[in-house]
Amino acid sequence: MDTILGPLYTAVSWIIVQFHSFYSLIFDKDSGAAWGLSIVSLVVLIRICLIPLFVKQIKATRNMQALQPxxxxxxxxxxxxxxxxxxxxxxxxKETGTNPLSSCLPILAQSPFFISLYQVLNHIAQGKVVGVINTDLLNSARKAHIFGAPLSVKFMDNASKVEALGATLTDVRVVTVIMIVLMSLSQFYTQRQLMTKNVDLTVKTPFMQQQKMLMYVFPIMFAVFGINFPVGVLVYWLTTNVWTLGQQMFVIRRNPTPGSIAFTQRQERLRAKGKLKEDPAEVEAKKAAEVARANRQQPKRQPKAKRQLASTPQADQASGAEEKKSSPSLEKQESGDAKPKQGGGSSRTAKSGQRKGPQRPKHPSKK
Structure with a gap:
């Protein structure tokens, strides 16, 4: 590992030494401020260099969004x-040239620098010269403390090693636990913000499942492996997490993914400021909907007295009488139907009576 990443050890140590030389003009060269700010500046420099990869990540996310239908x-x-x-x-x-794992590019690109910084701080903790860090710088780095914890110690180090660097085991563990918790929370919030605000949730894709998995996996990884990271590495990783969170918040606010919650919120902000020109078709559709709503006749609400009156038996009889009055033709038809029935019955009875009445006997004619 040292042979393969040796040149990278030299590069990382050289960058830290240059920043340390600058901050030594302001702070004590053996202070945690000088060495801690050197590590933070290393993070900022690396993340600036990774901005092209971050832009590529955004483009890949847009391509994924275009493939949603x-x-x-x-x-x-x-x-x-x-x-x-x-x-x-x-x-x-494969056909569209889209890589769903492109969101991991910044993390993968940082990995060599992360490993190199880990090894540089590990060499400092063991009192070994590494890269361009000579004996004088090595002794200065070993004396540097951040909130009472030396840069090169870990959570799992024993008390004798910590005391040899001028610190207590309690201070080291308190500082490391706080930094590990902050690392995990910042990573979780970053992924959660991406999932809840900047992703179109109408379609479930492997990309969304991947992001959801990372939202829970990375914080757990930081919590588990963080106890084996030197304090200087925790400073590095906490700084890069905060940078990622701020960078993502900026992108989500200014250039959100179409169809996401953040995109709708941005449209509303632009509309409130008068900077968003609405689509003429949408405006016409809204006007048509308002006209239809205005022309829609709503049923009139009856007073309580009328509703109670309508529910009584007298009201039912009155309504029946009104119905009969309102349809005189129906009454005439019913009366007309009744009269023929009576007349027809009497005529039939008369005819049957005539047929059934007594008849005179016929006298035989005299011969």
């Missing part, structure tokens, strides 16, 4: 076949 169609088509769904998703990524 096609991805949704694939999900609907192969809803019951998860394996085929994954195959079609991978095929779509």
């Amino acid at each position: 096609k991805m949704k169609a694939i999900q609907e088509r192969y809803k019951s076949d998860k394996q085929r769904q994954s195959e079609e998703m991978m095929k779509l990524y």
